[in-house]
Amino acid sequence: MVKTLEGSHAIADMIVNCEADVLACYPITPSTHIAEKLQKYYADGKIPEYITVEQEFSAISALAGASATGARTFTTTSSQGVALMHEVLYAVAGMRLPIVMCVANRSLNSPLGIWCDHQDIIPERDSGWIILMCESNQEAVDTLPQAYKLAESLLLPVMVCIDGFYLTHAVEQIDVPSKEIVQKFLPKFKPEFKLDTNNPITLGIYSTPQYLQDFREDLANDVDNAREPIKKTEEEFSKIINRNYGNGLIENYKCDDAERIIIAMSSFCGNVKEAIDELRDKGEKVGLLRIKSYRPFPYKDVQEILKNKKHVGVFDRATTLGGHPPLYTDVLAAIYDSDQKVPISSFIGGLGGKDVTVETAKNIFEDLKENKIKRKFV
Amino acid sequence: MIEIRIHGRGGQGAVTAAELLAIAVGFKGKSSQSFPYFGVERRGAPVQAYCRIDDKPIRVHQNVYTPDYIVVLDPTLIDSIDVCEGLKKEGTVIVNTHLSSEQCKKKLKSKQVGEVYTVDATSIALEKIGKPIVNTAMLGAFVNLVDWVDSQCLEKAVNEFFDDKNMADKNIAAFKGCCEIVKV
Incomplete structure (x- = not known):
């Protein structure tokens, strides 16, 4: 109920x-x-x-x-x-x-x-x-x-x-x-x-x-x-419950025909979905790949979904000091293992409760319009 | 989507007010979401709580920046912060104060506000509950300003929220006390 x-x-x-x-x-x-x-x-x-x-x-x-x-x-x-x-x-x-x-x-x-x-x-x-x-x-x-x-x-x-x-x-x-x-x-x-x-x-x-x-x-x-x-x-x-969340490992939200994709985890993804619907109304081909199973990491699903994409932005809500952020590293590893080479940028944000919003997601998609690989805090 | 921001100080029940509103709207079959923004968890510190209402499921989880309604539980807050920050054009403000709405409007830091309503909820809370916890009284004032929630649903929400029947009754009395004062 x-x-x-x-x-x-x-x-x-x-x-x-x-x-x-x-x-x-x-x-x-x-x-x-x-x-x-x-x-x-x-x-x-x-x-x-x-x-x-x-x-x-x-x-x-x-x-x-x-x-x-x-x-x-x-x-x-x-x-x-x-x-x-x-x-x-x-x-x-x-x-x-x-x-x-x-x-x-x-x-x-x-x-x-x-x-x-x-x-x-x-x-x-x-x-x-x-x-x-x-x-x-x-x-x-x-x-x-x-x-x-x-x-x-x-x-x-x-x-x-x-x-x-x-x-x-x-x-x-x-x-x-x-x-x-x-x-x-x-x-x-x-x-x-x-x-x-x-x-x-x-x-x-x-x-x-x-x-x-x-x-x-x-x-x-x-x-x-x-x-x-x-x-x-x-x-x-x-x-049994008539609700589903992707395949258990990942959720593909409007990625199939998307050119630019955000990869993220947890509640920020709801805000990204809202941004995607607004941008799609304006004709922008954007999508979200949500990682549900962080461990084991869904390398194969990531490889499949990122095929032929123009630019991917990985959003990490954590840092690896002295190295690339954790989710970004996993996505890089997934892509290195495949024959696809996709530009992948890194965005770190939402640390310590810094609000990451629908606007944040839109800004990341805007950043992904350029082909240049970026690594930044948002 | 309708967004509400409630300003209060720790201990006045801003978080509970947002929650009661969300529960009440849930009874109407709409989607709702409330959550708090704690500064520091102690009595007296400024607190914000948010509520969202929509006809379709709500999937955003972020703070409220451009509210349609602002509810201020503590009159001293309007002197120290701009409670109206981000308020939508024609947005409504309701303040717990003994001042008239004209006097209150003059004191607000932001001049671009729509309707400003005032109610002396503290007096009503002291009379009905015996404590200056004004959240349910302020909801009584608020419910008359909107058409997407009604007194019956809010009373049901109060009854569901308080395990203690005596506490629920006192809060409903405070709620009704303000309902009768603020009429649009």
Whole structure:
């Protein structure tokens, strides 16, 4: 049923509908309202276990333990909270624990800011977590059951990311699929191996040089091979709820006949779409390639869509200091691998909550009219 | 698309006012979106909250720069900032103040405004709620100025928002108190 509610609360509702067993969240702006609502649901008896922790390192560590016993787990955090989890995020992926986490994206210090950018997840890019970037609250709510299904079938942890404030604090019409709908799609979590005192096993073991690389190679292959399951899961759930978000990896918005394209992630994409419709009314052939699955990165889809384009602008809401920005680097790598050579410019913007608007998108499209490759902050 | 910007100070309920408006419009079957722009999260600091209303789904997520309506919850804000910045030509301003609309218009930093309405919402909030939290009172004044939302929907929104029935009743009393004063 469509209701007008805050994005954070819709996400909390969905976690209840996904029947998560064990939660551990340490509140940090802008993810706080998700944790707050879930605590209320725990007090109301809608969530079996909510572990009180003193910081984010403990939150994710508690979930590692819970997940290893076969529980369905959830946490949420932002910014410094993600950074504090860093060490454990890598461990969780290596231990193949299917934890689902919602990151409300926010800048990293310093200067200290509480507003949106994507810098907080960039250090976790290589961790082995599947990272799904949502444009809207509706998409985030619809992605969470898919995240559990993917996590538990592939034994990989999944991050569902939403832009801090722009989505977490937006009150809008959202349809949260009911528990019955989710149950039809998401089977109970029954891991083949789990911590059990009757059948003791060891998880998170020490490995000598003889074996460690094999573990990493398996993990790398499994994250790479997650692309098809991500597509299949999106297709399956979209049929149930009658909404879809591209093929699960990317969304192609009016790219087919476009000459100039913006590549971007998350809520800014809604503003880009608005700009595209206005510019198309004036006869300009422009389009948006939205990256939904940041990890694994959809190299093939990017290569396909960028064929015969005149100029592509990659919008990064994060920086790589001393190197090209993260999304830009991935797009460059995708194109280097193909026989197509397309001019690709880099635009960095929206850092620390700097508003990136319909106007910003129009300015980028204007910049792309020139053939010269640009690398700039907007 | 109709855009509303609400100015207040932390603790006056600007964010809640925008949210209540969005919920109320949702009951009318339209699309709505509200969200806050926090400066610093503390009582007394200037706060802005935004609301968008449209017939089709709203996909933009950005601040409101060219509002159709401006609601000012705190009279001292008009002395310190240009609350009317970006207001559309013929846009409407409603201010919580004991001043008349003529007196208020003179005090506004921007001279290019359409209609200016004033209401002493603080007195009504103090009387009905017992605290100078003026958001629901100001919504009562605002609802008479527009045709895309009505009192029934807003009352329903207030009832849905407040878990505490007593609090909801007090807010509805403040809302109705202002409804009766501001008539177009």
